[in-house]
Structures are given as structure tokens and as C-alpha cells.
Amino acid sequence: MEPQLSHRVADSVATVVIDHPTKRNAMTAAMWRALPPLLDALAADPDVRALVLTGAGGTFCAGADISTLRGSPETAQALAVQAEEALAAFPKPTLAAIRGHCVGGGAQLAAACDLRFAEQGTxxxxxxxxxxxxxxxxxxxxLVALAGPATAKYLLFSGELIGTERALRTGLIDGVLPEGELDKRVAEFARILVSRSQLTQAAAKEFADGRTDRDAHWADRARGNTDTAEGVTAFLERRRPRFTWSVSTSG
Incomplete structure (x- = not known):
């Protein structure tokens, strides 16, 4: 099978799978190119309220396919950066489900997600x-924003690998799951994400990522929106809220 990015949408969660098992899911140039338009399509889909990025089989992503660096490493890196930035800019919550190896370009993609859960031993x-x-x-x-300058320098200077214990301690990941429990936890957390207000999530994502040019935009969206009224009413009626605001249709 050719290296590819596959995806599926179920229960309002889009799952994107890095699939290149013969090279531990290393990203080819074609895969880097394919990610931004795929993310654009999923962002525009009102049925998608969260996204999970993972790897096929027993590993997440071992980085860029080194064979693609022989001709023009600058071009290959530019493609990786474009894919990374497209993932970071995805307007809905993103979660990396990581097992095996998360190295190089794989770590670049994982860091561009909002949250990262990993299987013990990654x-x-x-x-x-x-x-x-x-x-x-x-x-x-x-990387510095996630793990701090000391850990970022350790990783970048040495190229050495670290395990889940240090990754969790430094903030590189947000949770560690025993072997065999990662998919269950990711599915559970994704259900939580899709049940929450997308208005709250979209605004919080931009604020947390440091954008300072959208304060007025979100203040305007907050005034008179249906999610606030529904959330308050549901709380008082002791029921689950049914949030309807969508970044795909409302911007």
C-alpha cells in the first residue's frame, strides 16, 4: 500500500491516520502536501467537532522519510512547516494519540496538536x-512553549529519545495510558470535547495560542449567542446542554 493519510468521521470526531508502516509511519513529501487540504475540508465540515491524529499500527510517526531529504531538504522542510502550521491553526480541538515512536516530524505534528495522550513506553x-x-x-x-527551554535544548542538542515519564513531567504530553488503554481513553476524551461548546473552545484556542488580534471578534460572537443561553438553561434544568454554535458555519 502506498504511504497515505487516511481519515474517517464518526460521532463528530475526525480521525486522521498516518499510514506508512514499512517506515514506521514516516511522512513522505506527498503526505506532507496532503495534510493541509485535508484539514481544510474537515474544518469546513459542520459534523466534525474534534480531531484525533494518530499512526497506523504500533507507532505514531518516526519523522520525515529521509529519502525525501536527498534532493532538496529546504523544500521538504517547508512542506513539513506548512503541514504543522495547518494543524496548529485547525479551529477545533485536536488530540494526538501517540504510541511507539514520536520522533522528528512526528514530534513536530504532535506538538502542533492542542493535546497529546501517549501509551506507556512511547x-x-x-x-x-x-x-x-x-x-x-x-x-x-x-516545543519550548510545551516542554520548556531546558527540555527543548536537551532534545534538539542531543537528538536523544526520552520516555513517557519525562515527557509527562515536562509538559510535552498531557497523559500516559497503560498499554492497551490509549484508544479507549482517547475515545472517552473526544466524546467530552464534542459535548462542550465549540464557541468556548474556538475562542479559548486562539487566546491560549497567543492571538491578540481577535479579542473584538470573540467579544462580538459572545454577545447574544445561543450556546450561552442553552448552557445556562441546561444547568438550571439539570440536563445535558445541546450546543449548536459551529465554527464551520459561524467563523
Whole structure:
């Protein structure tokens, strides 16, 4: 089977799967190119309220397919950055479900997600120093924001791998699950995400990511929106709210 990004949508959750098992799900140039338009389509789908990114089989993503770096490493890196930025800009909650290896470009994609859950025993690494590559500025800053400058420098300077214990301690990941329980926990948490107000999530995502140019936009959306009225009414009536505001249709 050709390396590909497959996806499915079920119960308001889009699941994107990195599928290149012969090379531990390494990303080819074609896969990097395919991710932004796929994300655009899923962002525009009102049936999608959250996105899960994972890898096929027993690993998440071992990075970029090194064979793609022989011709033009600059072009390959530019494609990776475009994919990373498209994932970071996805307007709905994103969750990386990680097992096996999450290395190089895989760590770049995982860091671009809003949240990361990993299976016990997963290994993380950022390995450009092994290849003499300057890691992208955007990816470096995102790594520092997640794990702090000390851990980011450790990973970038050495190219060494770290386990789930250190990754959790430093904030690189948000949860560690025993073997065999990752998919269950991700499904449970995704159900929580899709049950919440997308208005709250969309605004919080932009604020948390440091955008300062959208304060007025979200203040305007907050005035008189149906989600607030529904949330308050549902709380008083002791029932689950039925939120209807959608970033796909409302912006």
C-alpha cells in the first residue's frame, strides 16, 4: 500500500491516520502536501467537532522519510512547516494519540496538536542534530512553549529519545495510558470535547495560542449567542446542554 493519510468521521470526531508502516509511519513529501487540504475540508465540515491524529499500527510517526531529504531538504522542510502550521491553526480541538515512536516530524505534528495522550513506553525525540538540519523556528518555539527551554535544548542538542515519564513531567504530553488503554481513553476524551461548546473552545484556542488580534471578534460572537443561553438553561434544568454554535458555519 502506498504511504497515505487516511481519515474517517464518526460521532463528530475526525480521525486522521498516518499510514506508512514499512517506515514506521514516516511522512513522505506527498503526505506532507496532503495534510493541509485535508484539514481544510474537515474544518469546513459542520459534523466534525474534534480531531484525533494518530499512526497506523504500533507507532505514531518516526519523522520525515529521509529519502525525501536527498534532493532538496529546504523544500521538504517547508512542506513539513506548512503541514504543522495547518494543524496548529485547525479551529477545533485536536488530540494526538501517540504510541511507539514520536520522533522528528512526528514530534513536530504532535506538538502542533492542542493535546497529546501517549501509551506507556512511547519514545519521543527531535533529531535534526543527527542530520545537520536547522529545526524550523516555528516548531522550536512550539516545543519550548510545551516542554520548556531546558527540555527543548536537551532534545534538539542531543537528538536523544526520552520516555513517557519525562515527557509527562515536562509538559510535552498531557497523559500516559497503560498499554492497551490509549484508544479507549482517547475515545472517552473526544466524546467530552464534542459535548462542550465549540464557541468556548474556538475562542479559548486562539487566546491560549497567543492571538491578540481577535479579542473584538470573540467579544462580538459572545454577545447574544445561543450556546450561552442553552448552557445556562441546561444547568438550571439539570440536563445535558445541546450546543449548536459551529465554527464551520459561524467563523
Amino acid at each position: 519514545l519521543f525525540g527531535v533529531t535534526p542534530a543527527k542530520l545537520g538540519i536547522v529545526y524550523p523556528a516555528s516548531a522550536t518555539r512550539r
